[in-house]
Amino acid sequence: MHDTYTFLRHFADSWFLIAMFGFFAACILWAVRPGSRALHADAAASIFRERAPDGEGDQ
Structure with missing residues (x-):
């Protein structure tokens, strides 16, 4: 277990x-x-584009 931790620690570093x-x-x-x-x-x-009142914007 200690060897796995050491390996992963070195790999991450x-x-x-x-x-x-x-x-x-x-x-x-x-x-x-x-x-x-x-x-x-x-x-x-x-964010500054206005949408038309009926929901149809300038998409």
Whole structure:
């Protein structure tokens, strides 16, 4: 049991940490990619769109 804990502890402290950092970096790069500017602007402005009284908005 002690050997399993030690192995998992070393794995979490090294390779898993590297994998999680890689995932974090990939998420940041995906969010700031050049093609996402229009999507972010649309999402930011979506709360200011008004809906028609009958429920049919400009979807």
